[in-house]
Amino acid sequence: MPSRLGPLSRELSIPYYADAFPAHDIFHAKRVRDVSLRLANQRPDSVDRDVLAAAAWFHDIGRPLERVGVIDDHDKWAANEATALLEAEDVATDRITAIEHCLRAHSIRASSPDPETIEAKLLFDADKLDATGAVGLIRLACIVGERSGRTGDQYAVIDDASTLSVEQAEEPDIDILREWARERLDALYTDQGRRLGESRWDFMQSFFAQFASETGTGTEE
Template identity: 65%
Template sequence: MSQELGSRARELAKPYYEDALPAHDLFHAARVRNVSIRLAAECESRVDRAVLSAAAWLHDIGRPQERMGAIDDHDEWAAAEAADLLEADGVTADRIDAVTHCIRAHSIRASSPEPETLEARLLFDADKLDAAGARGIVRLACIVGERSGRAGEKYAVIDDASVSGTDSSDSPDITLLQEWARERLNALYTAPGRCLGDSRRQFMDDFFAQFESEIGVEGER
């Protein structure tokens, strides 16, 4: 069962992502799983990759429920649901506890517990890294759209008021994405995570510099 834990968790998780929006769908879970395993390979300490993989597949299964207002905390809900799924699938209690701790601790919310195991820290880092770099920019833009749809009004604008010369908006501008990414990259726990984060941070700095150069104007049109 140990060797199959990750692949079994993937199959168990699939139905929960059917109603997920792009920012938190099965493709996001797959990216988090792949990056977490990549980070694990760069760790000097032993990592239970089966636990890490299972937690990655299951970590956001509660997102659709939270988005629809059916639950308040997708972390706690996903951990409880994952525990039931894995127990029914014959996974031992100690491994279930390891997986569910990773799930409970993966979020950047102030209410989330600190990740106490290496697996939990690697999952946290991989999840935050999916909000940085090229894919991260696209994903953060999806989150803006997702929140706008839920609120029924514009959540942010694709502009930068500091350089565009346009009237300021009541909504945040593109710098919101920079702030979100910076907050996540500054929170990384592991050395491999921070190393990868540095390269993605540099890409984003270059991207936003290009963004500013494209919308900057001189004088009146």
């Protein structure tokens, strides 16, 4: 009989994404679910796919509250909130504990614990991979926009200020997208994740070369 943990977690998580911005919405959660299961299917060892799918649905439910300053750490908040939700549904304690660890360990921030289980490592990798490739470029650009709007200042510009003849404030250019993506790829835990990441990185390199050509910082053919 198929487990109901994945579909249940999806149902429980959906309301939390109602106020999410595009970079961390329910579609991001679905992509992370899909990629994490894809990576799991490439492994010879055992992976609890129900725990992995549930953690993927829940992993960013705290992002909308973190964005507006209601909470400080969406990882810890999501772990606590998901635990309460799943306990109310009589989900087995060991599975809740496994999901909770995945949620606490999914972030790249220095304060997050390292993922110790294969499910937590796969969730971490799938989440970071969604910041790479074609979708990743769109997501990272959305994040730049979110941060600019929140601070009231330009967080990044999309061109190279050094090519202008007028004085400009020192702000990061589009290279920040390259840096963010590479930082996440370098942090991946699994061989499966690294292989997928490098194929996405190849596409990103082509994009950045084309961007440089179009903006006059490269040679346009």
